[in-house]
Amino acid sequence: MRQSTKNYYLPAPSFWPAIAATALFLMFGGFAMALNQIGLGKPVMIAGGLVFVYLLRGWFSEVIKESISKVYNTQVDHSFRWGMGWFIFSEVMFFFGFFGALFYARNVSLHWLADAQLLWPGFVATWPSAGPKLVLEGHMAPWGLPAINTLLLLTSGATLTWAHWGLMKNNRNQLTIGLVLTIALGVAFLTLQAHEYAEAAFTIKSGIYGATFYMLTGFHGLHVTMGAIMLTIILLRVRSGHFDAHNHFGFEAVAWYWHFVDVVWLFLFIFVYWL
Amino acid sequence: MSTATAKHHDDHGHDSHGHPTGLMRWVKSTNHKDIGTMYLWFAFTMFLFAGAMAMGIRAELFQPGLQFFQPQVFNQLTTLHGLIMIFGAIMPAFVGFANWQVPLMIGAPDMAFPRLNNMSFWLLIPAALLLVTSIFVPGGAVAGGWTMYPPLAIQGGLSMDMSIFALHILGVSSIVGSINIITTIFNMRAPGMTLMKMPMFVWTWLITAYLLIAAMPVLAGALTMMITDRHFGTHFFNAAGGGDPVLFQHVFWFFGHPEVYIMILPAFGILSTIIPTFARKPLFGYTSMVYATTAIAVLSFVVWAHHMFTTGMPVAGQLFFMYSTMLISVPTGVKVFNWVATMWKGSITFETPMLFAVAVVFLFTIGGLSGLVLAILPVDIQLQDTYYVVAHFHYVLFSGAAMSIMGGVYYWIPKWTGHMYDETLGKWHFWLTTIAFNVTFFPMHFTGLAGMPRRIPDYSQQFAEFNMISSYGAFVLGLSQLLFLYVVIKCIKGGAKASASPWEGAHGLEWTVPSPAPFHTFETPPVVK
Numbered sequence: 084m085r086q087s088t089k090n091y092y093l094p095a096p097s098f099w100p101a102i103a104a105t106a107l108f109l110m111f112g113g114f115a116m117a118l119n120q121i122g123l124g125k126p127v128m129i130a131g132g133l134v135f136v137y138l139l140r141g142w143f144s145e146v147i148k149e150s151i152s153k154v155y156n157t158q159v160d161h162s163f164r165w166g167m168g169w170f171i172f173s174e175v176m177f178f179f180g181f182f183g184a185l186f187y188a189r190n191v192s193l194h195w196l197a198d199a200q201l202l203w204p205g206f207v208a209t210w211p212s213a214g215p216k217l218v219l220e221g222h223m224a225p226w227g228l229p230a231i232n233t234l235l236l237l238t239s240g241a242t243l244t245w246a247h248w249g250l251m252k253n254n255r256n257q258l259t260i261g262l263v264l265t266i267a268l269g270v271a272f273l274t275l276q277a278h279e280y281a282e283a284a285f286t287i288k289s290g291i292y293g294a295t296f297y298m299l300t301g302f303h304g305l306h307v308t309m310g311a312i313m314l315t316i317i318l319l320r321v322r323s324g325h326f327d328a329h330n331h332f333g334f335e336a337v338a339w340y341w342h343f344v345d346v347v348w349l350f351l352f353i354f355v356y357w358l
Numbered sequence: 359m360s361t362a363t364a365k366h367h368d369d370h371g372h373d374s375h376g377h378p379t380g381l382m383r384w385v386k387s388t389n390h391k392d393i394g395t396m397y398l399w400f401a402f403t404m405f406l407f408a409g410a411m412a413m414g415i416r417a418e419l420f421q422p423g424l425q426f427f428q429p430q431v432f433n434q435l436t437t438l439h440g441l442i443m444i445f446g447a448i449m450p451a452f453v454g455f456a457n458w459q460v461p462l463m464i465g466a467p468d469m470a471f472p473r474l475n476n477m478s479f480w481l482l483i484p485a486a487l488l489l490v491t492s493i494f495v496p497g498g499a500v501a502g503g504w505t506m507y508p509p510l511a512i513q514g515g516l517s518m519d520m521s522i523f524a525l526h527i528l529g530v531s532s533i534v535g536s537i538n539i540i541t542t543i544f545n546m547r548a549p550g551m552t553l554m555k556m557p558m559f560v561w562t563w564l565i566t567a568y569l570l571i572a573a574m575p576v577l578a579g580a581l582t583m584m585i586t587d588r589h590f591g592t593h594f595f596n597a598a599g600g601g602d603p604v605l606f607q608h609v610f611w612f613f614g615h616p617e618v619y620i621m622i623l624p625a626f627g628i629l630s631t632i633i634p635t636f637a638r639k640p641l642f643g644y645t646s647m648v649y650a651t652t653a654i655a656v657l658s659f660v661v662w663a664h665h666m667f668t669t670g671m672p673v674a675g676q677l678f679f680m681y682s683t684m685l686i687s688v689p690t691g692v693k694v695f696n697w698v699a700t701m702w703k704g705s706i707t708f709e710t711p712m713l714f715a716v717a718v719v720f721l722f723t724i725g726g727l728s729g730l731v732l733a734i735l736p737v738d739i740q741l742q743d744t745y746y747v748v749a750h751f752h753y754v755l756f757s758g759a760a761m762s763i764m765g766g767v768y769y770w771i772p773k774w775t776g777h778m779y780d781e782t783l784g785k786w787h788f789w790l791t792t793i794a795f796n797v798t799f800f801p802m803h804f805t806g807l808a809g810m811p812r813r814i815p816d817y818s819q820q821f822a823e824f825n826m827i828s829s830y831g832a833f834v835l836g837l838s839q840l841l842f843l844y845v846v847i848k849c850i851k852g853g854a855k856a857s858a859s860p861w862e863g864a865h866g867l868e869w870t871v872p873s874p875a876p877f878h879t880f881e882t883p884p885v886v887k
Contacts, residue, residue, distance in 0.1 A: 090881060091546070093468050096378055096386035100477035107530070108484030111523035115488070118589050119516045142473075158545060162470040165541040173533050173571045180579030180609055184594060192602035202597070214593060214600025288591035291600035298586065 092154045099142040106135040143316075150333065151325065160332055167336045171343050174306075178347055181302065185295040185354065193291070213290025221284035222292060225356035228279050232272050233352050236307075239268035240345045243314075243338055251328050255321070262318045265341070269311040276304050299355055306344045313337045377877075385480075388472035390457045391875060393479050395774070397454030398767075400482055402843070404446030405760075407490075409836050411439040416798075416832035418815050419825050432815035433501035438489065440504030441521065444621065445528050446486055448755065451763045452624040453478070453532075456539050456563045458774065462868035462875060463557045465548025465884040470541040478535035481527050488524035492517035503813060505610060508595040508603045512588055519588070522581045529574040536567035536574075543567075548867070550886035554648065557866050558641060561648050562627030565655045569616045569623070572659070577613035580606060604669050611662035619658045622722075622754060623651060625762035626693055629715050631866075632769050633697050636712035637704030638863035643696040650689035650696075657686045664733055668742045676735050683733040687726065694723055709861075710784035714765025717792050718758060725753025728803065743813070746806025752799045761791065764842065771849055772856030776874030779849040787845060790838035797831030 109131025117124030149155065155163075189210050196215065197208035203215035213219035223229065246261020248254075280297075287297040317337050320326065326334055378386055387393055415435050418427050427435065457475065461468055469475045493499040497515035500506070511518060543564045547556070556564075584606070586592040593599020595606050634641045641647065663671060663679040671679075697719050706712070728750040732738050741747060764787075771779050801824040810821045817825065859869035867886070871879045 091467050093878075094388050094473050096382070096388050097473045097476070098386055100473055100480045101385050103477050104480035104484050107481060107527050108487065111484070111527060112488060112520070115516060115519040115523050118519050118585075121516075161545050162541050165545055166471060166537050169537045169540055169571055170533075173537070173575045176572050177575035177579055180576040180612070181583075183576075183612070184579075184583065184605055184609060187605055187608060188594075188601060192597075192605060193600055196597060196600070196602075212600045214596075214598055216598035217593070217600075286591075287586070288593075289599075290593050294583075294586070294592035294594050294599070294601065298583070298592070 089156065091156065092149065092159050094149070097145075099138060099145070102134065102138045102141075106131050106138050109134060147320070147325070147333070163332050163336065167339060171339060174343065178299070178302070178350075181295070181299050182350065182354065185299065188291045188295060211292035213285075213292055217290040219285055219289050219292055223279070223283070223296065223356055225352065228275050229352055229356045232275050233348065235268050235272045235275070236345050236348050239265045239272070240342055242268065243341055247334070247338060250326060250331055250334060253328050258321055259318070262314060262321060266311055266314050266318065269307055269314065269341075273304060273307055273311070276300070276307075296355060299351055303344065303347055303351055306347070310337070310341045310344050313340065387476050388468070389877060390461050390469045390472065390475060391774075391877065393469075393475050394454045394457030394459075396479050397450050397457055397482075400479070400486075401447050401449075401451035401454060401763075402846075404442050404450070404486065406839060406843070408439050408442035408447060409839060411435045411442070413832055413836045415439065416829040419817070420829040421826070422817050422819055422822055424816055427815060429815050430498060430501055433503075433813065434493070434499040436813050437500050437503055438493070441489060441500070441525075442486075443755070444504065444617070445525065446482075446489070448621050448759050448763070449532065450482060452563075452566070452621070452759075453535055453539075455559075455624060455628070455763070455766055455770075456535075459770065459868060460539060460542055460560055460563060461546070462773075462871065462879060463560050463866055464543065464546060464551055465867045465880045465886065466542060466546035467878065467881045467883075469538050470546055471538050474534050475538050478531045478538065481531035481534075485524040485527040485531065488520045488527070492520040492524075495520070505607075505614070506584070507610075508584065508587065508606050511584060511606075512595065519585070522585055525581055526578055529578045532570045532574050536570040539563055539567040540571070548880070548883040548886050554645065555886065557627075558630035558644065558647055559624070559627035562623040562630070562651055565651050566620050566623045569620050569655055569658065573613045573616040573620070576609060577617075580609040580613065583609070604666070607666050607669060608663070611665045612659070614665065615662040616655075616658045618754075619654055621759045623654065625718070625722075625759045626651065628762045628766040628769070629697060629718055630693075632711045632715040632765055633700050633719075634865075635769070635861050635863045636709060636715070637701045637706050639700055639704040640865075641696070642699035642702075643692070646692055647696055650692040653689040654686060657682060657689070661686060664738070667735055667738045680733055680735045684730060687730055690726055694719060694726075709768075710779070710781060710788055711765045711769035713785065713788045713792075714761050714768065717788070718761050718765065721753055721757035721761070721792075721795070725750055725758055728753060741806060743811055744806040745802040745810045745812055748812050749799050749802035749806055752795075752802075756799070757792075757795055761795075764788075764791070767846065769861075770868075771846070772860045773868055773871075773873050773875055775850050775853075776856055776872075777849050777853035778856050778860060779845055779853065783841065783845045783848070787838060787841045790834060790841065794831045794835035794838060798828050798835050799831070801825075801827050 109127050111131075113124050113126070113128030113131055115124070117128055193208040193210070193212055196203070197206050200206070206215040211219055211222040242261050242264040246258050246265065249257025249261055285293045285296075287293050314337055317334055320333065377383060384392060384396055387396070414427070415432070418425055418432055457469065460466070495516045497517060499517045500511075500514055500521045502510040502514060502518075506518075506521075543556070543560055583592065583594040587594050587596065593601040595601050595603045597603070630641055630647060661679060661683045663675060664683045667676055667679070701716075708716070728746070732741060732747065732750055768779055768784055771777075805821045805824045808821065810817055856873040858872050860873065861869075867880075867884060868875070870884070
């Protein structure tokens with residue numbers, strides 16, 4: 084490394100971006116083939132997935148190594164903060180699109196469908212609905228598992244903040260226990276969510292209700308899964324003695340992400356389960 | 359505007375500092391200039407490719423009746439032409455400019471995340487491969503129009519999935535690239551360069567990057583719903599299950615209208631750089647320009663349904679979207695007046711970049727005005743999906759965005775290559791492009807007003823003359839771009855040496871470094887006063 088910590092760290096030429104492009108090409112190309120019953124699709128997709136895992140492991144290890152060897156100055160740290168903030172904003176917009184679809188279906192298009200009475204006479208706009216041609220077998224009530232799940236995720240936000248306090252006070256025990264608790268709560272949430280899916284009387288094919296329900300909760304669950312994996316990596320890093328009271332943006336980035344996933348759940352609970 | 363009083367302490371011959379050469383220089387690059395170059399070449403390649411498709415379209419439309427292509431193939435040509443021009447040519451070209459110019463203009467050593475920067479570029483390759491190879495799969499390429507409306511898009515074959523995933527990948531590329539650009543602009547400016555001292559080009563890209571981060575995820579959502587509707591039995595866009603095909607249009611255009619500004623704001627930035635240089639006057643109304651750009655960005659999120667006036671919206675909705683759309687012409691007008699006022703009483707010279715800039719101000723305004731016409735609800739209901747719309751968006755996208763890109767290339771190519779381009783050939787390229795462009799697209803206003811529908815390979819006899827004129831124009835327009843290619847290559851290979859600041863009236867940090875710009879610049883930040 085010729086750069087001193089005084090200057091902004093500029094990384095050496097790297098193969099990772101090209102590997103990322105390869106991984107995405109294989110994953111998406113394979114997926115497109117698999118969706119169209121082309122035999123080669125699945126193996127290509129799996130190969131892409133393996134390259135992707137290799138990529139994440141390799142690229143993040145490199146960044147972690149750089150971080151430990153203190154080549155990042157304060158300005159680089161600020162870049163990471165800006166970058167993570169805008170990344171979360173892009174995720175907010177991703178969910179915004181699905182919430183918009185839910186709002187439109189419930190409050191606009193179903194009513195028009197009922198008002199028109201041309202194609203499907205007698206159709207009444209209610210919510211939940213699977214539309215005029217399908218039958219909806221039940222829906223999710225908010226005050227059972229979903230309420231417990233809300234409690235679990237909110238608590239996990241608190242335990243994560245408690246872990247952060249531990250880190251800032253240099254209390255490694257508190258940090259570790261907080262992280263373990265947070266991950267446990269996240270896994271508990273996912274288990275209950277899986278149970279809810281297994282018990283559900285309707286599927287993603289159950290009209291607009293099933294579609295919006297599974298799309299929104301499914302993508303949220305995927306984000307919780309990613310968050311839990313990231314927290315586990317942070318836990319392993321803590322066990323290896325990474326981070327100190329002042330230098331721990333890796334921890335904070337994951338914490339931001341976790342809180343974001345938390346907030347999305349609150350909106351889900353209100354608009355998908357409750358109202 | 360910042361004055362370029364900065365000193366730079368760089369170029370101690372870092373160029374060969376253990377950096378790979380040959381192909382690996384590009385594959386593994388973490389250098390904003392190399393990555394910018396790759397973006398620009400990629401965009402140019404796609405521009406020629408999608409331009410060849412457009413010439414195929416115009417060959418078919420040269421005369422009424424079916425000459426060369428079956429309707430299905432014709433639909434594939436129009437669809438891919440649109441998708442590739444937007445996502446493969448215009449957007450990557452602007453990102454190429456951002457890569458080259460933003461760090462140079464704000465005095466940063468590179469982009470904030472150089473490796474992610476390279477990833478943003480290399481993701482374009484799988485996306486382009488998926489789009490282009492979809493032509494050869496059974497059933498042919500996507501043929502439902504670049505907007506991919508259901509239910510047609512639900513029925514497409516393998517190529518539809520490939521295109522959807524190509525757009526997913528392009529979305530990732532755009533979001534990562536935009537996060538990089540925003541972070542660079544907020545965090546990497548040279549000491550003393552406050553936000554209100556930033557060059558206008560940097561401002562427009564800041565806003566564009568914000569629009570991209572806000573809009574691209576929504577497109578990803580729409581495409582994801584499309585995939586699940588196609589393969590996993592959801593009913594988002596199927597009324598039988600309580601969904602609505604119009605829902606796709608809402609979500610798509612919530613992305614699609616900001617996308618329009620994503621493709622024009624950087625062009626505004628380029629104009630705001632070129633015009634002051636050759637008018638030899640500072641940009642008129644810099645502050646109002648910044649606010650106008652911001653206002654356009656805000657408004658761009660509340661006008662989307664003007665693309666959908668004929669879908670059967672309630673009158674209240676139609677009126678809202680009509681007025682909000684017309685409102686956009688206010689900040690856009692501010693910009694046009696500012697450019698004109700910048701030229702007013704300036705000592706103007708008309709080098710190629712300035713020719714392009716002046717032409718864009720004039721022609722973009724025509725496109726803007728036809729947009730205003732289309733915003734008027736009763737008129738739009740008449741003109742929806744006619745060639746008037748085709749004329750409108752080519753006036754904003756070709757003579758707005760693409761010609762700004764050309765002007766920008768002529769303006770900055772001395773900095774990129776260290777050589778002056780051939781002024782005579784540049785002027786030839788300009789006049790051929792401008793005249794052929796108008797010959798191609800101006801008659802479309804007339805055919806459109808007379809009711810000729812877009813995306814149809816055949817037409818009524820009455821439109822024959824205007825279509826033939828359009829086709830002649832299109833062939834000249836397409837072939838003139840080969841001249842552009844020649845001028846660029848000639849400039850890279852040689853030509854008069856360019857000084858650090860080859861334009862007499864140019865200001866800004868990029869003109870304080872030598873031409874060609876050294877591999878590393880501003881490793882120690884300059885101080886802006």
